[in-house]
Amino acid sequence: MSALTEARIARAYLLRVAEPPAPALAAFVAEVGPVAAARAVRSGECPRRVADETAARREVDRTEQDFAAARKAGARLVTPEDDEWPAWPLLCLANAERRGVRSAATPLALWVRGDVRLDETTESAVAIVGARASTNYGETVAGELAYGLALRGHPIFSGAAYGIDGAAHRGALAAKGTTVALLGCGVDIGYPSGHVALLKHIANQGGLVISEYPPGTQPARHRFLVRNRLIAALSEGTVVVEAGRRSGARNTATTAGVLGKIVMAVPGPVDSAVSAGCHDLIRDAGSTLVASVDDIIETVGKLGSQVAEKARPKRATDGLGSDALRVHETLEKREGKAVERIADESGVPVPRVRAVLPALEMDGLAECCESGWRQRRVVRKLSTNVSEIARGAEVRQ
Amino acid sequence: MSALTEARIARAYLLRVAEPPAPALAAFVAEVGPVAAARAVRSGECPRRVADETAARREVDRTEQDFAAARKAGARLVTPEDDEWPAWPLLCLANAERRGVRSAATPLALWVRGDVRLDETTESAVAIVGARASTNYGETVAGELAYGLALRGHPIFSGAAYGIDGAAHRGALAAKGTTVALLGCGVDIGYPSGHVALLKHIANQGGLVISEYPPGTQPARHRFLVRNRLIAALSEGTVVVEAGRRSGARNTATTAGVLGKIVMAVPGPVDSAVSAGCHDLIRDAGSTLVASVDDIIETVGKLGSQVAEKARPKRATDGLGSDALRVHETLEKREGKAVERIADESGVPVPRVRAVLPALEMDGLAECCESGWRQRRVVRKLSTNVSEIARGAEVRQ
Structure with a gap:
């Protein structure tokens, strides 16, 4: 083996x-x-x-049975050792964990149903979540926003529930876009029962159905809440379309905020109980009001870079975990090293080195060259501004 | 004379x-x-x-004719020399003028129709303004907010236009509260024609109809815009209920913001063109989303004190105009002086002294005692926090 x-x-x-x-x-x-x-x-x-x-x-x-059940449901296990592991989006969980957010544990692996690469679906993904007991207004808005975002290349994440979630998935499918359903039960469980066809549709049409729960795991309220952190982590921002004052959607929004992600909310009539949660988010929790696809793209784009800039530590390597630091220190500035050699020299196990390197790469601290991995030469460590980097490059010439 | x-x-x-x-x-x-x-x-x-x-x-x-026409319409002229002149709320115009906001000129006087004192109607007043081409939704919300605020003692200011303005006035009247209509034409002009009865109702039921335009002045677009600064200045905060992207209501909101007043906006369906202006205000202009009477009261209360704190200059007398400074310097710490003596010693004309003193009093810089006006002893100049003041007082004992 x-x-x-x-x-x-x-x-x-x-x-x-x-x-x-x-x-x-x-x-x-x-x-x-x-x-x-x-x-x-x-x-x-x-x-x-x-x-x-x-x-x-x-x-x-039950590992063998789990793999067999997954295979039967058309699902596979994606792990941090795989190329398609979304190491970068999941970093926010590790960071939150380090800050003491207990519920932010990084998933050990994910059961995934569908053909596309997991990491590709998280690129500029937007989560659209909301009430199950939604109104026609909310469903129409959720569907239209998902449709418009998917048309413009944004994968749509949601939780496959009735109401807003379903409308969001269907909106993305209508645009032939990518949509990803995160479940609070096994990927082989048809839940909710009215969405069995929708889930199949998602997995067969370039989307994914994902769960960290083993095949056969039954849905439960606490599992939806735990699942919410993955919806928040894997997308760049979360849009809440209709939510009661105490609701799962608000929980996802809160989690997204804790993870440093962008939280947006769609307003609605002030006499609608399911818009009250959205209004609370905008008024009290600093969520951004979004009323259109353009609003969302602008917010995700603008705040995305601001958040990244803010979260960026003063020294480029500040805030790295001990493994990441050890791996980074092992890298040379010019010559690349193979993963095995890095593991050997740093004392960090090979799989962990494999998990850490792409994160370092996304952070601009490592890069892959012909001979393996090396430290990335940072032109201007604290800048994420392309024109500044370009200017810096000119000056060096 | x-x-x-x-x-x-x-x-x-x-x-x-x-x-x-x-x-x-x-x-x-x-x-x-x-x-x-x-x-x-x-x-x-x-x-x-x-x-x-x-x-x-x-x-x-045409002064004589103006007074005659006003009398016929049941109106009077209220001037800065009158006790009921709202010197304090109008200070924000003088301050803005000093900062170079050309359109913020203080009115020279106001033609007022109705029996209550003008200064009493401005106490904790809330302006509710919005689109003429409003929806049923907007009119219902405006009416209910005005009704609820008036019930809780907040006078409602608006512009007497069709749509949201009318709904706001009617809501306040229904609660037997105080409502004030600011006009962009003479107080004797029945405009808009469909609101002649409403204006009469307002003036006869404990409210006021106000204009700085002389009797007989015809309505004009630029006059509504100029009038908007008075709606904004005389109320503690402005609530926008439905507004097109370019509209008079947004103009009032912008003016209120420039004057340092609180701007609030009511959200609505994202597919409603007249809610788009409100959503813009919340998203881009930092207006506070309000969805209920409680939201408004909390916002006006909370931000009102914050704004006052922010606007408070470093030395208590910083930011005073030259007249106010001269009057303040003339005052003694113990003994009160009569207005005439203050005018004589300061060289500031009597009417101006009369206008300046209540402003100084509101600012905590002057107070009226048995023998006249004197400087107010400021326990802790920069604090508006009651407990801090109490502590300061304790320390002195």
Whole structure:
């Protein structure tokens, strides 16, 4: 069995053992790698907090059945060891975790149904979420916004629920765009029952149906809330279209805010109870009012770069995790190194090196050349402004 | 003829001579007093900028006819020499003028139809303005907000136009509250014709109909825009309920913002063209989204004190005009002085002293005692925080 296959099997096992979010387990896996983590969990010889998260189900090993059920449902397991792993969008979870947001644990892997690459669907993705008990107004608006955004190349993420979620997915499909459904149950569970055809449609038409819950996992309220962090993390911004004052959609919005993502809300009639949550978000939570596709694109574009700039640490390597720092320090300025050599020299396990490098690349701190990975020469470390970088380049000539 | 009568007649003459806003004339009157200003204007021997503003009509003296027409319409002239002059709310115009906002000229006087005191109607007043071509939704919301605010003691200011304005006035009347209509024509002109009964109703039921235009002045687009500054200035905050992207209501909102007043906007369906202006205000101009009476009261209360705090100058007397400074310096710390003595010692004319003192009082810089006016002892000049003031007082004991 190859090391990669071993890592996949370990992750599938761990996904079933611990009910997400499992922050201690996620941290443990990041530290020792999935194979060693799985071995430790299985034997019960792991740090106390990890043991707490995994005690109840650590003897349940249904990995083979899970892979079989996934295959039957047309799904695969995507892991941090895979090229298509959305390392960059998920970084916000790791960052939030580091800031002490317990519910922000990075998923250990994701069960994915559909043919496109997962990382491609997250590029400039917009989440559109909202009330199940929506009005005609809300559904029309959600559908039109999703349609318009999808036409302009923005993948639409949502939660496959009745009401606003369904309208958003259908709007994107109508534009032949990409849409991604994040579930709070297994990818093989037809839930909600009225959306079985919609989910099939999404997976077959260039979209994805995703869950961190193993095949067969039944839907539950707490799972929808846990799932919400993935909707928020994998998209650049979240648009709330109709939401009650206490609702799942508001939970997604709050999570998106905690993760440093852009939160937008669509206004509606002041006498509509399902617009009240949106109005609260705009008035009290600093969410941006959006009334059109242009508003959303402008907000995601503008604030996206501002947020990135704000979040950017003072030194380029500030704020990196210990693994990322060790990997970065191992890289040379000119010559590239193979992943195995980096792992050897840094002491960071190969899979973890593989997970960290693309994040460093997105951060502008590493790049891939013919001979492997090397440090990226940063022209102007703190600038994300292309024209400034161009000017800097001119000056150097 | 008493000095006061003379000042009234002078102001009535000047109101007809110059088309508002007439910032040079307003400044000239503030400097030399209305009687001297009127004499200078009449003879043409006045500063060049004042002459420019008054040249066209300086030989028209219809003062007697104006008073007669006003009397016939049940109106009176309220001037800065009168107790009921709203000196405090109008200060924002003088301040804006000083910052160079040309259109912010203080009115020389106001023609007022109705029985209540003008200054009482401006206490915690809220302006509700909006589109003439409003929807049922907008009219219902405007009416309900006005009704609820009036029930809780907030006078409702608006512009008497069809649509949102009318709904706002009617909502306040339905609650037997106070409502004030600011006109862009003479108070004796029945405009718009469909609102003749409404205007009469307002004036007869504890409200006011106000204009700075002399009786008989016909309505005109530019007069509505000039009038808008008075709606904004005389209320603590302006609520926009439905407004096209370029509209008079947005003009009032912009003016209110320039004057440092609170601007609020009511959201609506995103597919409604008359809600687009409100959404723009919330998204781009920093207006506060309000969806209920409670929202408005909270916003006016909260931001009102914040704005006051921000606008408060570093030294208590910074930002005062030259007259106000001279009057303030003339006041003693213990003994009160009569207005005439203050005028004599400061060289500021009596009527101007009368206009300045209540403003100084509102600013916490002067107070009236048995023997007249004196400087107010400021416990802690920069604090508006009651508990801090209380602590300061304790320390002194």
